[in-house]
Amino acid sequence: xxxxIKTAILISGRGxxxxxxxxxxxxxxxxxxxxxxxxxxxxxxxxxxxxxNDIATAVIDHKKFANRQDFDQKIDEVLQSHQVELVCLAxxxxxLSPQLVKKWHKKMLNIHPSLLPNFKGANAVLxxxxxxxKITGCTTHFVSEEVDSGEIIxxxxxxxxxxxxxxxxxxxILEQExxxxxxxxxxxxxxxxxxx
Ligand code: DQB
Ligand code: GRF
Numbered sequence: 001x002x003x004x005i006k007t008a009i010l011i012s013g014r015g016x017x018x019x020x021x022x023x024x025x026x027x028x029x030x031x032x033x034x035x036x037x038x039x040x041x042x043x044x045x046x047x048x049x050x051x052x053n054d055i056a057t058a059v060i061d062h063k064k065f066a067n068r069q070d071f072d073q074k075i076d077e078v079l080q081s082h083q084v085e086l087v088c089l090a091x092x093x094x095x096l097s098p099q100l101v102k103k104w105h106k107k108m109l110n111i112h113p114s115l116l117p118n119f120k121g122a123n124a125v126l127x128x129x130x131x132x133x134k135i136t137g138c139t140t141h142f143v144s145e146e147v148d149s150g151e152i153i154x155x156x157x158x159x160x161x162x163x164x165x166x167x168x169x170x171x172x173i174l175e176q177e178x179x180x181x182x183x184x185x186x187x188x189x190x191x192x193x194x195x196x
Contacts, residue, residue, distance in 0.1 A: 003196070004033040005189040008084040010075075010092040011039045015046015016174060017090035017111055017181050022053060024182035031189035036082045038075065040094055056082060062094055072100040086192065088185060089143060098145045106151075108143040109188060111181050113173045115139060115155055120148035125170050128160065135159055136169070138177045140184035153184045 007025075009018045018037060025034045037050035038058045050057050058078050065071035071094070079087065089110040101108065114124035116139040121127070128136035137157040144150035156176040160169060 001028075002031070003193065004031055005086050005192055006035045006082070006084050007032040007086045007088060007185070007189075008036040008038055008079055008082065009034060009050075009088045009090050011037060011044050011046045011090050012041050012093040013044050013046065013091050015044060015049060015091065017177055018046045018088075019049050020178035021088060021090065021182055021185060022050070022055065024185070030182075030186060031193060032086065032185050036079070036084060038078060040071075040092070046091075068095075068097050069099065072097045076100060076103065086185075086189065088181070090181070095147060096143065101143055101145050104143070106142055107192075109153065109181075109184060110141055110143050110148075110150070111177050111184075112139050112141065112148055113170070113177065115157065116141060116148060116152060125173060126166055129164065129166060129169060133160055136173065138173050138180060140180055153188065154180045156180045 009021055011018050022034050024030055025032050034055055036056045036058060037047060038060060039047055040060055040062045042059045047057050060074050062071045087104055087108040112124060114128055115137045119127045135157050137155055139155045140153040142150040158172045158176055
């Protein structure tokens with residue numbers, strides 16, 4: 001069997017992108033193996049799906065740490081203990097420190113619900129609606145120190161119709177997220193495997 005890239009997924013909640021990544025990874029040709037799902041919230045509903053699929057889980061509660069560095073160091077320790085090589089943020093809601101981001105340079109991915117660099121930030125779907133944009137979408141990117149600003153990997157466009165609201169537009173974008181995140185992970189892993 002071909003070598004696979006040991007991948008961790010970081011979540012804070014629902015974990016629908018996590019599910020899409022895990023499901024894609026079950027294909028024998030997929031170049032990533034999901035070895036860990038890590039959440040900063042013990043009640044993240046996504047954790048259940050990982051457990052049901054025999055994937056190791058970890059909860060690191062940021063509220064138990066004195067500062068961001070200590071929290072991030074604990075994350076890194078747990079990643080190392082599972083020999084993680086690549087990290088996917090999937091609805092992970094804590095900003096990561098420059099040290100951690102530098103350490104995982106080009107080895108940490110995120111997905112954002114807009115066509116970056118448009119509509120950075122936590123309200124990207126609503127901001128696109130309010131701006132009366134005609135097209136929005138989603139973007140996968142490498143994580144860099146500045147939030148939502150790292151190198152873009154892949155994008156998918158979604159048309160905004162005049163009767164769209166936050167719920168309908170979010171659902172259309174999420175559907176595209178579930179397509180481009182597994183594709184992006186596949187491409188990044190294939191490139192990593194060429195270098196190893
Ligand atoms: C997120 C981007 C922003 C937020 C959350 C997730 C945010 O503003 N949360 C409220 C503040 C919470 C806090 O104080 O921690 N998307 N870290 C770096 N660069 C990134 C992207 C995400 C998460 C952490 C990045 C990130 O691009 N350094 C995911
Ligand atoms: C998605 O909209 C993603 O773009 C954003 O956070 C949301 C996560 O949803 N970064 P889920 O937890 O993957 O369902």
